[in-house]
Amino acid sequence: MKATSIAAALVAVAAAPAAAFVPSVGLKQVAGRQHELSRRSPSSGLSMVEKRAVEEFDSSQIQEDVKSLVEGIKTNTPAGVSGERGEAWAAAQVTILLFVLLGNLPLLGGSLEILAGPGLLLGGAGLTTVSALQLGRNFSPWPEPAEGGVLNTTGVYSLCRHPMYAGLVAFSLGLGFSTDSFTRIALACLLGYVLDRKADMEEEKLVAVHPAYKTYKEEVSKFVPTLY
Numbered sequence: 001m002k003a004t005s006i007a008a009a010l011v012a013v014a015a016a017p018a019a020a021f022v023p024s025v026g027l028k029q030v031a032g033r034q035h036e037l038s039r040r041s042p043s044s045g046l047s048m049v050e051k052r053a054v055e056e057f058d059s060s061q062i063q064e065d066v067k068s069l070v071e072g073i074k075t076n077t078p079a080g081v082s083g084e085r086g087e088a089w090a091a092a093q094v095t096i097l098l099f100v101l102l103g104n105l106p107l108l109g110g111s112l113e114i115l116a117g118p119g120l121l122l123g124g125a126g127l128t129t130v131s132a133l134q135l136g137r138n139f140s141p142w143p144e145p146a147e148g149g150v151l152n153t154t155g156v157y158s159l160c161r162h163p164m165y166a167g168l169v170a171f172s173l174g175l176g177f178s179t180d181s182f183t184r185i186a187l188a189c190l191l192g193y194v195l196d197r198k199a200d201m202e203e204e205k206l207v208a209v210h211p212a213y214k215t216y217k218e219e220v221s222k223f224v225p226t227l228y
Helices: 002-038 048-055 060-076 087-102 109-138 163-178 182-209 213-219
Strands: none
Touching: 109 163, 163 182, 182 213
C-alpha cells in the first residue's frame, strides 16, 4: 500500500510540469491571436499599419499636379500665332478620338466596313494574283533573285515595288475584318512586318544584280503608292 502511494506521488510530480506547460502554450496562442485581431480594423479589414498608411496619404501633391495641368491648358491654348500652331492636326486628333469613342462614322460607317472587309479581301487577292502572273518566270519564293531574271517595272510594278506583298497583307487584313477576328488582324500586321524585312533583303540583292533597281527604288513606293 505504501509502495503504491509512493508511485502515485512520483507520477503526479512528473506530470505537473507538462500540465503547467500545456495551459501556458494555449494562453500564448490565444494572446497572439487576440493581438493579431487587434491590429485589424473591424470595419475595413486593414491592419493598423495599412490603416495608418491610408490616413497619412497626402493628396496635396495630386491636387497640385491637377492645378498645374489646368493652368498649362489655360496658358498654352491661346498662345502662339493663330493658323500656325497646327490647329488642323489638333482638330483631326480630337475628331478621330471622338469617333473612336462613338464607334462609328456618320454616313461612312457602313461603307468603311465593306471597304475594310470584303474590299481588302478581294482587292488583295486580285493584286496578289496579277502580280504573280506578271512576274512569270521571274517569280521566286526566296529573296534571292531568279537566275536570268529581268527587272520588271511596268504594270502593277509601276505603282509599287512589291505589289504581291502588299496584296497578301491586304488580303489578310480583309479576312480579319470580315470575320471580326482580332487574331487574324494581329497576324496580318505581323505578316506585314515579315514581308517588309524580306523585301529589304530582296532589294539589296536586286540592286547588286540589276543596277537600274536603285533608280527604280528612288522613284516608286515600296508597298502603298505615295505613302510607303
